[in-house]
Amino acid sequence: MPYELYYWDGIQGRGEFVRLALEEAGADYIDITREPGRGTGAMFKIMESESEPHIPFAPPFLRDGDLIIAHVANILFYLGPKLGLAPENEGLRHVANGLQLTITDFVAEVHDTHHPIDISLYYEDQKQEAKARSAAFIHQRIPKFLGYFERVLEQNPNGSGHMIGNALTYVDLSIFQVVEGLRYAFPKAMASRKAEYPALFALRDAVAKRPNIARYLASPRRLAFNEDGIFRHYPELDSAG
Amino acid sequence: MPYELYYWDGIQGRGEFVRLALEEAGADYIDITREPGRGTGAMFKIMESESEPHIPFAPPFLRDGDLIIAHVANILFYLGPKLGLAPENEGLRHVANGLQLTITDFVAEVHDTHHPIDISLYYEDQKQEAKARSAAFIHQRIPKFLGYFERVLEQNPNGSGHMIGNALTYVDLSIFQVVEGLRYAFPKAMASRKAEYPALFALRDAVAKRPNIARYLASPRRLAFNEDGIFRHYPELDSAG
Numbered sequence: 234m235p236y237e238l239y240y241w242d243g244i245q246g247r248g249e250f251v252r253l254a255l256e257e258a259g260a261d262y263i264d265i266t267r268e269p270g271r272g273t274g275a276m277f278k279i280m281e282s283e284s285e286p287h288i289p290f291a292p293p294f295l296r297d298g299d300l301i302i303a304h305v306a307n308i309l310f311y312l313g314p315k316l317g318l319a320p321e322n323e324g325l326r327h328v329a330n331g332l333q334l335t336i337t338d339f340v341a342e343v344h345d346t347h348h349p350i351d352i353s354l355y356y357e358d359q360k361q362e363a364k365a366r367s368a369a370f371i372h373q374r375i376p377k378f379l380g381y382f383e384r385v386l387e388q389n390p391n392g393s394g395h396m397i398g399n400a401l402t403y404v405d406l407s408i409f410q411v412v413e414g415l416r417y418a419f420p421k422a423m424a425s426r427k428a429e430y431p432a433l434f435a436l437r438d439a440v441a442k443r444p445n446i447a448r449y450l451a452s453p454r455r456l457a458f459n460e461d462g463i464f465r466h467y468p469e470l471d472s473a474g
Numbered sequence: 475m476p477y478e479l480y481y482w483d484g485i486q487g488r489g490e491f492v493r494l495a496l497e498e499a500g501a502d503y504i505d506i507t508r509e510p511g512r513g514t515g516a517m518f519k520i521m522e523s524e525s526e527p528h529i530p531f532a533p534p535f536l537r538d539g540d541l542i543i544a545h546v547a548n549i550l551f552y553l554g555p556k557l558g559l560a561p562e563n564e565g566l567r568h569v570a571n572g573l574q575l576t577i578t579d580f581v582a583e584v585h586d587t588h589h590p591i592d593i594s595l596y597y598e599d600q601k602q603e604a605k606a607r608s609a610a611f612i613h614q615r616i617p618k619f620l621g622y623f624e625r626v627l628e629q630n631p632n633g634s635g636h637m638i639g640n641a642l643t644y645v646d647l648s649i650f651q652v653v654e655g656l657r658y659a660f661p662k663a664m665a666s667r668k669a670e671y672p673a674l675f676a677l678r679d680a681v682a683k684r685p686n687i688a689r690y691l692a693s694p695r696r697l698a699f700n701e702d703g704i705f706r707h708y709p710e711l712d713s714a715g
């Protein structure tokens with residue numbers, strides 16, 4: 234039975250971290266809301282169900298048989314071993330999950346650069362605050378997070394170019410997505426800092442060249458970044474830092 | 475060998491979710507930075523290590539032998555089965571983790587009520603923005619999250635008064651902490667809404683009465699809420715909503 238991924242249609246968003254793992258593994262999955270005749274109604278039906286024993290708070294969530302699993306890091310923790318994208322060792326799987334949760338936190342901060350006050354309002358209604366938050370994000374948070382990820386790559390005792398262990402995991406795929414997203418949203422900030430993160434950019438390049446990922450990125454299944462997603466390019470929020 | 479918990483001294487903060495699980499289980503643990511002669515130096519030594527293969531991004535983190543595990547939800551996912559505070563079923567453990575990650579997201583939003591623009595600045599430097607963000611938090615986010623948690627309790631097919639399954643898990647303990655924290659930070663908002671969340675408040679009361687938790691709450695190990703933590707009481711941010 235194929236995995237069922239439930240996420241908003243029309244954006245990469247948080248669902249993309251899950252898609253990259255499913256695509257790399259060549260897994261059999263259905264991106265439910267993009268199926269003809271399904272749409273987001275199928276997603277809301279589960280979220281608003283009054284009989285489902287384990288309702289998710291928000292998308293993305295994954296259905297595997299009767300089990301509904303919510304949150305990107307949790308879905309990847311669940312899928313990782315099944316897809317051959319997690320460390321063999323149980324303890325190291327928790328280390329991988331810790332790295333993924335740091336990515337989760339970073340992605341939430343990316344979102345808040347354009348929605349610092351109220352996620353129910355438009356960006357235009359909180360533009361001044363977004364400028365202030367983005368400036369802090371570019372000057373402090375990007376170096377803090379990317380500097381950390383760079384160190385993780387450097388200190389990997391396997392010296393493998395991977396975030397953990399000596400083989401590709403879902404964490405590497407998520408790092409690819411983070412770097413891609415930041416380059417889209419903050420091209421000036423990223424261009425001015427690129428030289429500081431050689432290992433991160435090397436990992437980004439290595440992931441992009443993997444046959445299944447390259448095929449996915451060239452397919453219509455990979456949506457373009459846009460201003461409805463998490464990573465949004467508003468030129469007024471970007472600066473060389 | 476006792477578990478070692480690394481977290482900021484002087485606040486409940488995110489570390490408290492881990493402490494509650496360790497205390498309920500009567501586990502042997504050391505709250506490292508509160509040990510005489512240790513302090514936060516012991517924590518930074520690990521975070522800034524250039525040889526440690528798995529460096530954490532931020533506290534809290536847990537050391538169990540050679541393994542260092544970061545992020546609250548990850549620590550609880552790891553400890554849950556060992557402490558008898560997780561479902562037996564592997565799939566349900568992922569459902570529990572999904573609930574805990576929704577709590578994580580909510581706690582991050584609580585933090586941003588007093589730091590909506592820049593976490594490196596003082597609250598006083600972003601007070602106007604904090605008022606706007608808190609108003610949105612009280613009117614939209616508290617009802618959205620607490621309404622969801624209330625539904626989870628109501629729809630638990632075991633009708634057990636627990637967030638998942640028919641026995642206490644770490645998720646229940648975290649819900650206690652969230653309700654306590656919100657009552658401290660936003661007493662007017664919570665008083666005006668209490669009647670809407672009978673199952674949540676009943677769970678809060680049930681957790682507070684558990685012998686190990688009651689003993690912990692009365693001990694000096696339980697710090698008081700204060701304005702350095704996640705849940706801060708700034709009267710100007712609170713309203714009946």
